[in-house]
Amino acid sequence: MNPRRTALAWGLLVLPVPLLFLSLMLGRYGIGPERVWAALFGGDVPDVVRALILRVRLPRALAAAVVGANLSVAGAAFQGVFRNPLVESRILGVSSGAGLGAAVALLAGGGLILQPLAFAVGLSAAGLVALIGWAFGGGLLVLVVGGVLVDSFFSAILGLIKYVADPLGTLPAITYWLLGGLSTVRWADLLPLGVASAIGLAFLLSVRWRLNLLALGEGEATALGVRVGRFRLAVIAVGTLLTAAAVSVSGVVGWVGLIVPHAARALVGPDHMYLIPAAVGLGASVVLLLDTLARTALPTEIPLGVLTGLIGVPVFLVLFMRLLRRQGGWG
């Protein structure tokens, strides 16, 4: 129907590919494009360059792209389901759950259990919110309130763990993890993230037009033949899976799940037909760029979560004002 928007949405979806290549070139040790290409596709380069590209920069850049795509598309889907532009991927307490899981793992010595535990506790937080929602009648408002409550409760436990943690070893480790970052990412971390993300992204891309119907609200969607309760639950579960998979690798990276969907909406409009692919591509691109900036801008690494906040807030302000001016209301 709308060729310009279609082109824009799919253009955004493939935008992370050239950015990924660019990110592989950049770093403390700059590598030219032809050598990056050679390292990726089996050309003739020194072993140290190949190792740097394949073992260090590539997994990290891929992780950044996938984390960004997950947080952004989950935020876009949640905003549609909850019919609320201020909702983000953290709404169901996934982030604080993952933070708690990571803190417990670090308290117990860290290592291999960190990512699975962060993932599991993140999912449990959302499960607890769903349970509260179910017990009190299942309305969207109950879910939002449940999310706030579970978030606060898990944050309190996290505070307790920080309080008892060794202030010279464990406490800084917890604090740094919570600030978010991808500096420790290895290939092994990418497998669970990749599987969960592939399932979740495939689902949301398939049902993307139907997400519009949930945004109409329960009554109208029902009248249009949608089994609202079931569909909403499926979308929330998938969004939670994507978020938990992302934050268990990256730590808490705020704002991406709130701002990037709005930026995508400003570019291609609210129709999820275009919004979902645009949010995937834009989220991947933004976090990829920010993470590249985080590891190259200063001699020492800037925490990714700090960078997204520093850049995200002014960007949100501009987008928000633009949207309000353009449409005279929520766009």
Add this chain to the structure above:
Amino acid sequence: MTLAARGLSYAYLPGRPVIQEVSFALVPGEVVFLLGANGSGKTTLIECLGGLRVPAEGEVVLDGRPVRSCSAAARARSIGYVPQLHQLAFGFSAWEVVLMGRAPHVGWLSRPGRADRAAAADALRTLGLWDLAGRTFPTLSGGEQRLVLIARGLAQRVRYLLLDEPDAHLDPANQHRVLAAAQGLARAGIGVVVTTHNPNNALLYADRVMVLAGGRSLVDGAPAAVLTPEVLSAAYGIPFEVVGDGQGPRAFLPRLGDHRARSLTSSEAESASGSARPHSPSSRASSAATANGA
């Protein structure tokens, strides 16, 4: 082919039914108006008919089949519903809103195709809205918004369309546009239900009128036959007079000169039209009612 309600009852609060044993039938090609005071059960009735609510008692029968045994999508391919107020969370365009009417025709993991876009374009053209297709819904006027939502029902290609107060908050010209559009859909073979607070619109556009009072059907029949000052007084709890032109009633006016209207307190209005009490038409009203509880 009919869309029928048989002995429907529904209660939001236990022991306080909003509609009680209401029976109703609609055939393709007719416009039926539902009249009744606030809280008389009009909206509840059409929400039960549209499958948005499951009645506590009785059943909705779609072309001879209990609607409960139909899948949600099958039901939505036959029955459409246009809500009273529509608050979109996002600035969808009129085109996108109308295209959503194709939902029951589009597979679960699929997206609208050429045929769906053609149906949506047809619906917009039929109602003369093609020029508004690209406008965002919140920037449309109230009348245009109603028409776009009706176009969505048209794109849904249903046999029965339920319109909840499509004339509310509109100026007289826009009321005419919207209700004439509803009439046009009926002439094209769709069965249309319209709820309204304006009995005069029922006189102008309805093939049949049902008046609800206290959750029960008071009268059901041709507008000129069943709409009388007595019936309206029974439904709304204030006296009415009729203005006619020799060929039948043209309009009903509240008789404000009457001492009852002047001394009417809000508590009296509540009890006269409230849902808790069964209807109590005056003796004159019940003699005027031709088909009580049909």
